[in-house]
Amino acid sequence: MNGVHDMGGMHGMGPIEYEKNEPVFHAPWEGRVFALNVAMGAWRKWNIDASRHGIEQLAPADYLRMSYYEKWFTRLAALMLKHGLISQQEIASGRPAGPKVTPPFTAATVAETLGKGGPYSRDVPATPQFRAGQRVRARNLNPTGHTRLPRYVRGRIGAIDRDHGIFVFPDTNAQFLGEKPQHLYSVRFAARELWGDQASPNDSVYLDLWHDYLDPA
Amino acid sequence: MTQHRHDHAHGQDVPSDFALRVKAMESLLVEKGLVDPAALDALIDTYEHKVGPRNGARVVAKAWTDPAYKRRLLADATAAITELGYMGRQGEHMVVVENTPKVHNMVVCTLCSCYPWTVLGLPPVWYKSAPYRSRAVIDPRGVLREFGLNLPESLEVRVWDSTAEIRYLVLPERPAGTENLSEDQLAALVTRDAMVGVAKVGGPA
Numbered sequence: 001m002n003g004v005h006d007m008g009g010m011h012g013m014g015p016i017e018y019e020k021n022e023p024v025f026h027a028p029w030e031g032r033v034f035a036l037n038v039a040m041g042a043w044r045k046w047n048i049d050a051s052r053h054g055i056e057q058l059a060p061a062d063y064l065r066m067s068y069y070e071k072w073f074t075r076l077a078a079l080m081l082k083h084g085l086i087s088q089q090e091i092a093s094g095r096p097a098g099p100k101v102t103p104p105f106t107a108a109t110v111a112e113t114l115g116k117g118g119p120y121s122r123d124v125p126a127t128p129q130f131r132a133g134q135r136v137r138a139r140n141l142n143p144t145g146h147t148r149l150p151r152y153v154r155g156r157i158g159a160i161d162r163d164h165g166i167f168v169f170p171d172t173n174a175q176f177l178g179e180k181p182q183h184l185y186s187v188r189f190a191a192r193e194l195w196g197d198q199a200s201p202n203d204s205v206y207l208d209l210w211h212d213y214l215d216p217a
Numbered sequence: 218m219t220q221h222r223h224d225h226a227h228g229q230d231v232p233s234d235f236a237l238r239v240k241a242m243e244s245l246l247v248e249k250g251l252v253d254p255a256a257l258d259a260l261i262d263t264y265e266h267k268v269g270p271r272n273g274a275r276v277v278a279k280a281w282t283d284p285a286y287k288r289r290l291l292a293d294a295t296a297a298i299t300e301l302g303y304m305g306r307q308g309e310h311m312v313v314v315e316n317t318p319k320v321h322n323m324v325v326c327t328l329c330s331c332y333p334w335t336v337l338g339l340p341p342v343w344y345k346s347a348p349y350r351s352r353a354v355i356d357p358r359g360v361l362r363e364f365g366l367n368l369p370e371s372l373e374v375r376v377w378d379s380t381a382e383i384r385y386l387v388l389p390e391r392p393a394g395t396e397n398l399s400e401d402q403l404a405a406l407v408t409r410d411a412m413v414g415v416a417k418v419g420g421p422a
Binding site for chain 1: 235243245246249250253261305306335339347349355364370372374376377378380382383
């Protein structure tokens with residue numbers, strides 16, 4: 001979706017605010033929100049792409065106004081409601097309804113679960129359509145759902161830098177329409193191709209783009 | 218770069234009752250049996266005390282002192298970083314990009330906040346902020362100047378926008394005058410900012 005989250009190249013966001021010796025969490029509630037998101041993800045009712053899309057679906061004004069972990073909290077509540085893990089009545093009353101369940105993610109399994117991670121590469125056959133050095137054009141796609149093709153490269157010409165292998169396709173995965181695994185490429189775009197003559201002739205931007213985002217050029 | 222305002226959460230107002238809402242939600246989820254509160258404590262402890270930029274600094278220092286390791290790191294970063302015991306969530310697919318006298322690399326996620334957790338921990342606020350995400354790709358040299366880094370025009374700047382599940386770590390240049398330092402001493406010089414590519418590694422004080 002062409003949301004406010006797709007920020008590459010926007011102006012007017014101001015200077016970078018740098019905090020020296022920044023703590024990992026600025027208040028205890030931020031840590032709780034982070035941990036709740038990870039722990040609830042273990043129910044596997046959604047995936048990382050649906051989760052990212054949850055944040056993109058915040059109203060633009062809210063997206064810009066809210067702090068990072070406020071967004072995470074709001075997204076988590078929306079996902080839990082949507083997937084039936086909690087109800088609006090339970091939130092309002094603060095009292096659980098229904099039988100108690102057993103969490104899949106416990107203190108004993110934290111280290112193992114984090115250590116394993118969740119690889120998004122897939123071992124399925126797929127012939128690469130592009131090779132390193134080949135010129136490609138990012139497609140001009142404007143889906144209303146989740147996509148990882150930023151606006152600032154759509155229609156622009158770049159060159160394949162490397163083939164990362166076969167990965168889950170976020171556009172379909174976010175909507176639970178299947179993983180649609182396909183080749184993922186690192187694509188190099190000259191800064192001047194993206195931004196015109198104001199950019200340095202020596203600079204470039206690399207993006208990781210799936211096969212379905214690319215045409216030969 | 219402006220100084221962070223401690224009385225104000227990064228230009229964004231967090232309602233005062235927000236902590237209470239989070240507490241109420243956690244209580245509900247615990248009572249339903251959906252989460253184990255001890256697992257939440259363990260997760261927070263992991264990212265506050267165990268997994269952070271010191272991991273990445275070990276990787277960098279080893280690459281500086283062990284040419285065979287550096288070759289493995291640049292060829293297959295995921296495997297080489299796993300050799301040091303750093304692996305898992307948000308580090309499943311790693312790529313390391315090397316800074317040289319001719320090339321400077323920096324990393325951003327314009328779409329959200331993708332960051333290599335296994336080697337750098339959770340990202341700082343500035344990395345997740347609208348100013349950094351919007352400007353890193355269109356004005357990388359201006360951003361680097363705000364971080365105090367003035368790069369000559371002849372140097373090539375490569376910006377890596379983390380649009381997929383590949384996570385990037387910058388291998389900074391080893392500073393001059395460090396020939397006699399041990400791997401541990403070198404690791405102590407390496408900063409998070411240098412591994413994101415918004416700073417250089419300075420020599421020993």
